[in-house]
Amino acid sequence: MSKVDFNTFEWNPELIDRYNLAGPRYTSYPTAPQFHDGFRSGEFAAALTESNATGAPLSLYFHIPFCAKVCFYCGCNKIATKDTSRCEPYLHRVYQEMDLATQHLDTSRVVNQLHWGGGTPTFLSHQQMHELMQETRKRFALRDDDLGDYSIEIDPREIQADTLPLLRELGFNRMSFGLQDLNLKVQEAVNRVQPREMTEQALQQARDLGFRSLNLDLIYGLPHQTPETFAATLEEVIEMNPDRLSVFNYAHLPERFKPQRRINAEDLPSPEDKLTILEQTIRRLVEAGYVYIGMDHFARPEDSLAVAQREGRLHRNFQGYTTHSDCDLLAMGASSISQVGPTYAQNHHDTEGYEQCISKGEFATLRGMRLTDDDLIRRAAINQLICHFELDGASFGATHNIDFDQYFAKELKQLQQHQQDGLLHIKGNQLLVTPAGRLLIRSICMVFDAYLDQASLGRAFSRII
Structure with a gap:
């Protein structure tokens, strides 16, 4: 399978219209609504x-x-x-x-x-x-x-x-x-x-x-x-x-x-x-x-x-x-989010709440979460795709001590539609995002997101494009 050409992209209005739904930007996984x-x-x-x-x-x-x-x-x-x-x-x-x-x-x-x-x-x-x-x-x-x-x-x-x-x-x-x-x-x-x-x-x-x-x-x-x-x-x-x-x-x-x-x-x-x-x-x-x-x-x-x-x-x-x-x-500072090891921690949004917590000698953490093993595996998969537009299932599985095909069997089946629509090439357990798929990478990543509630997507996230 050929490597990603980072200098190419393809604008396909039909695919954009079909896939341009609400979805996370994946600056974290799990995303902030899960904190x-x-x-x-x-x-x-x-x-x-x-x-x-x-x-x-x-x-x-x-x-x-x-x-x-x-x-x-x-x-x-x-x-x-x-x-x-x-x-x-x-x-x-x-x-x-x-x-x-x-x-x-x-x-x-x-x-x-x-x-x-x-x-x-x-x-x-x-x-x-x-x-x-x-x-x-x-x-x-x-x-x-x-x-x-x-x-x-x-x-x-x-x-x-x-x-x-x-x-x-x-x-x-x-x-x-x-x-x-x-x-x-x-x-x-x-x-x-x-x-x-x-x-x-x-x-x-x-x-x-x-x-x-x-x-x-x-x-x-x-x-x-x-x-x-x-x-x-x-x-x-x-x-x-x-x-x-x-x-x-x-x-x-x-x-x-x-x-x-x-x-x-x-x-x-x-x-x-x-x-x-x-x-x-x-x-x-x-x-x-x-x-x-x-x-x-x-x-x-x-x-x-x-x-x-x-x-x-x-x-x-x-x-x-x-x-x-x-x-x-x-x-x-107020509203800032830390990522330390397998955890996320978000401070109070308003300066008053932030300053009150700190003045009492405690962190201003309003909410956060500790990631599970499954969260860490999915975070790594999403990060690989959104940053590099490819994922080698064999090496990924070896790194994370999983059988990639078995672990992501449901996801690989869902991704068949992305392949049919020309957003993704799948060969065995190797995934390669196409030039048309690069614009819609968030849609591909969403397949690996175990927390997405389709009913609330529009309320929690902006459109992909």
């Missing part, structure tokens, strides 16, 4: 202690839920304010949360990955950013050789001339810039006016400072977007030459996210136009030399993400695609 409140602070503490036996390196995530302005499309957990002093009580609790973690973790475990997300992490004052990194370094074994992946999300509207030099000095070497769209009418409709020059200057400054793997975030499906206007934005983005691109689908859920109520639903592109935008975007980026990593991610062939995929080392977790499959992920 339960029987897994709390004590269970998470035990998981941290148990994880020391592996000696695995660490990945640290910090959620900074503050923004100076609200973007109307945003569904993130954030607080809109211009007062940076409001961060102080929150940061104090984050330091306390780190202290709690170090009571259970072997702090000599090297931190190979670190990420600040939000919100807008650069909302913090320069002093607060310096202090947060300093407090982290006091407690954990951060790298000093610039070989780790230390990244931060950037809003170019909220940085000063000396912000990026400070971040580089603090040890960051990767950045993700929010852009969304360059069309002024679209920007005004979502309350995020951001001229090209602003983003381009920040990108160039980051390059000059030695940052690598610079990412730009785009969103399709925003008000007033058309295939023509988004194509124009894409050409300008290609000229900026980012190392990576994330092209996200906007999900309009005003009943869940209050800022989205400021968006007029009549101004949104039709479902047909959204699909046209996505098709044109994938084709143009592949034509421009980007590797279509999968779902909504693209990377230059020489980027570490594309290299990891070619070498079979790509992984997927709550931060999306990553090259650090061997790390235990310790996530701190």
